[in-house]
Amino acid sequence: MRTVRAAFRAECGRLERVLRDLDDAALDRPTPCPPWRVRDLVAHVSTGAGRLAGMLAEPAPPRAEVDAPAYFGAAKFSPPVDRDRVEGARRAAREHPGAAAVAAEFGRAWRATDEAVAAAPPGQVVRTRHGDAMTLPEFLRTRVVEVAVHGLDLADALDLPPWLTPAAADTVAGVLTAGAPVPPALGWDALTVLRKATGRLPLTADEHAELTRAGIGRLAFGG
Template identity: 60%
Template structure:
């Protein structure tokens, strides 16, 4: 689990640095995760990186039922789940306070980091979907959460992506199941992540190459 922990910490630390640089006007910008503004997207991401604190405080399920890839199954992201997530991001961002968002995000991810460090490596936790997962597998989903929403935030702010190499490696490995991308695509990790999560359109030839390779595309609710 150490590479995943390192990736989570590196990506969250970089995300926090960006938050400290924002202006009040930045928080009201629209994002590619409608209807969220930048402030609401940050609030949603803060909630996501902080989930493990309460999960680890709860009783452990007897055994794991799903892995990180299964967590991003299409059946999980129903209209009801999406509506609840959207409303949660909007609710948690009110009142929008730039300094508070940065401080609370930093507090949330560091609390998660401490809780994970204190837990047994084989600990099982229960997700908000009701599934039981090994701690390391759920932590991989948190790297996806902060890394991919970091791409969304960068796009909304007109900045170059800041995805850290450790996080890019964890996310790419999850998206591909550890397999190399299809020959001929020429995708680097950033391009792979953008394409696979719907942040950049996949062309018809690219889709054909992906399908021929038997890639399993994960479902991502915004």
């Protein structure tokens, strides 16, 4: 719990600093997650980063049924779920139209989650909006993945160098490979692991074969 919370705090804090340097014009830039513009993508990340605060206030399920790698299954990216995700982010973006408000809302959201996590038993079970019952640390791992991966998308949209923090890189790699080590023969750094595992960069046939030999499958991870 301590490790994943540190990763969440590090990655959210870094993204918040980036957002505080934006001007209003930057919010209308297109992103690698069409049809979203920067304002929509940040709204999506803010919602995801702040989601645990509300989940921890709900009755806890009796037992966990899903871990972080299993959370990113194909059902999370079905057309109805995608439509709800896209429109939900657009609605949320309209509530915070300026760059200062966008940064402030993201800061409020992730800190609300961090405070709720600090007050909760580390082994508490929560239920996601998709119905998954997960332990608190496992769901928090998915939040690190969301903030880190969409941080790459925002860096691309804003023409900035990617800022993946070391703490988040370790957490995300463990989720995306289901805990299996990335084969050294691939020569991937943490950013390449992220981009390859989430489809932001294509896999070559040789890379796919190497991953298969290592027992690593592609996750159905999207926006």
